[in-house]
Amino acid sequence: MWSVIKGRWTSLGLESYMKVKNYVRFEFNSLPENVAFARSCVGAFASQLDCTLEDIEEIKLVVSEAVSNSIIHGYNNDPSQKIEVIVSIFDNGSLEIIIKDFGKGIENIEQALEPTYSSDPSHMGLGFTFMRSFMDEMEVISEPGKGTSVRLLRHFPSRGHQAMA
Ligand SMILES: Nc1ncnc2c1ncn2[C@@H]1O[C@H](COP(=O)(O)OP(=O)(O)OP(=O)(O)O)[C@@H](O)[C@H]1O
Numbered sequence: 001m002w003s004v005i006k007g008r009w010t011s012l013g014l015e016s017y018m019k020v021k022n023y024v025r026f027e028f029n030s031l032p033e034n035v036a037f038a039r040s041c042v043g044a045f046a047s048q049l050d051c052t053l054e055d056i057e058e059i060k061l062v063v064s065e066a067v068s069n070s071i072i073h074g075y076n077n078d079p080s081q082k083i084e085v086i087v088s089i090f091d092n093g094s095l096e097i098i099i100k101d102f103g104k105g106i107e108n109i110e111q112a113l114e115p116t117y118s119s120d121p122s123h124m125g126l127g128f129t130f131m132r133s134f135m136d137e138m139e140v141i142s143e144p145g146k147g148t149s150v151r152l153l154r155h156f157p158s159r160g161h162q163a164m165a
């Protein structure tokens with residue numbers, strides 16, 4: 001159902017019945033201080049959904065994990081590289097977050113997704129596990145030498161009132 005077209009994720013199947021209600025896209029340098037920037041931006045954008053403050057904290061956490069992965073693993077902490085974040089809110093209340101880097105990519109995605117697997121012994125290997133547990137869907141597309149895209153989706157069924165931002 002999900003495909004990569006010209007290097008971008010496209011919800012081919014879902015688009016037929018899910019319309020994008022709001023959308024934001026931004027790009028930043030691969031600097032550790034931009035982890036906080038990206039998580040705050042996505043958290044602020046997501047706060048227009050019918051969700052709780054706890055939901056927003058979870059959204060921020062998964063963004064931190066994915067962006068940190070791009071900086072640390074994708075780019076080996078090279079600050080001159082770029083990370084792209086694309087966030088969409090669909091008319092059914094779903095939130096889609098795509099975090100994309102153009103770094104070294106992942107050789108073995110299945111292994112990378114295993115809880116506690118890390119290619120770096122100083123890490124716990126739990127980033128993908130958090131992303132998967134806090135979101136309803138997670139997909140990883142990666143090609144060695146070309147980069148990695150992580151697509152995260154969470155459904156927020158309407159609760160009938162808005163969370164305070
Ligand atoms: N954007 C990426 N580019 C290249 N490799 C990645 C990327 N994201 C994840 N990986 C690989 O997948 C592995 C697992 O990632 P995960 O976030 O689960 O754990 P970690 O980053 O190693 O540890 P933690 O997130 O707990 O600090 C990483 O160790 C790394 O080898």
Ligand SMILES: [Mg+2]
Binds near residue numbers: 065068069126127128
């Ligand atoms: Mg990680």
